[in-house]
Amino acid sequence: MASAINKGPTRPMTMIQALRSAMDIMLERDSNVVVFGQDVGYFGGVFRCTEGLQAKYGKSRVFDTPISEGGIVGAAVGMGAYGLRPVVEIQFADYFYPASDQIVSEAARLRYRSVGEFTAPLTIRMPCGGGIYGGQTHSQSPEALFTHVSGLRTVMPSNPYDAKGLLIASIENDDPVIFLEPKRLYNGPFDGHHDRPIVPWSKHPLGEVPEGYYTVPLESASVFRKGAALTVLTYGTMVFVSEAAAQETGIDAEIIDLRSIWPLDLDAIVKSVKKTGRCVVVHEATRTSGFGAELIALVQEHCFYHLETPIERVTGWDTPYPHAQEWAYFPGPGRVGAAFKRAMED
Structure with missing residues (x-):
């Protein structure tokens, strides 16, 4: 795996904790970073990835939105064009379809359409894949759809270390990033032999994550x-x-x-x-x-x-x-x- 920048003390983290740590660090480092989506504020997100961030940074930095994926991403495109770095959550990857026009026609094309005058530095987080018996409305893996769109980056981590480093790198990137998060890996390692994670991350080397800032380079396998x-x-x-x-x-x-x-x-x-x-x-x-x-x-x-x-x-x-x-x-x-x-x- 890529070397961390500013490595400091490490501690065991689940992927959820690693993602939360990444957003926490970027909210603190950059006043232009904002986090929003359905239930991400007071409730902390359906998977609790944003838990505690609103209490720490306030309702102007971490806030809830109406149930309107097109509105969420559309607002993020405008914010990004005028200097903010939005990190938005689509509650499940299956729900991105109402926002597809904003993602494809606006976010992905803004740099080209404006001849570089504007960019769309937004990160769209989406829990993806199965593992919760959610069926066809909560379990899809739509990554191929995004890779077809020029101007988008598509990322999917497999472990907490990469999740944190890739999310920080995505937030700092000036292009729109589709950040897909496998739900089966949220709360512990999946050893592949069983239906559920059976070993706590604290006993798994991939769970040791630096507490501070670091990045994992995008475009790096x-x-x-x-x-x-x-x-x-x-x-x-x-x-x-x-x-x-x-x-x-x-x-x-x-x-x-x-x-x-x-x-x-x-x-x-x-x-x-x-x-x-x-x-x-x-x-x-x-x-x-x-x-x-x-x-x-x-x-x-x-x-x-x-x-x-x-x-x-x-x-x-x-x-x-x-x-x-x-x-x-x-x-x-x-x-x-x-x-x-x-x-x-x-």
């Missing part, structure tokens, strides 16, 4: 697990599922945690695939037109003559998100491990 047999390209919760699959199969997989989904760290991908000669792509979102398709195309373009076997892809289903069958919908270590084995066939 991480080698989550070194290996020589095959390359796994993944992000978010699927990082831990892929790790579990490697453990269960005994295959020496190198797991690349993209972290920044777009723009992409293509150099890290190409370096790993050229080394291993085999590639498996894993994501929770639906298969058709998922971001895995873009990853496969890029690997084919840049690593074709190094590939020993066809690229494998493991994803969610091409169906509406199922309530009752949520854990069958998720790619698990069984499905991912089977793809590893196929990739190892000569």
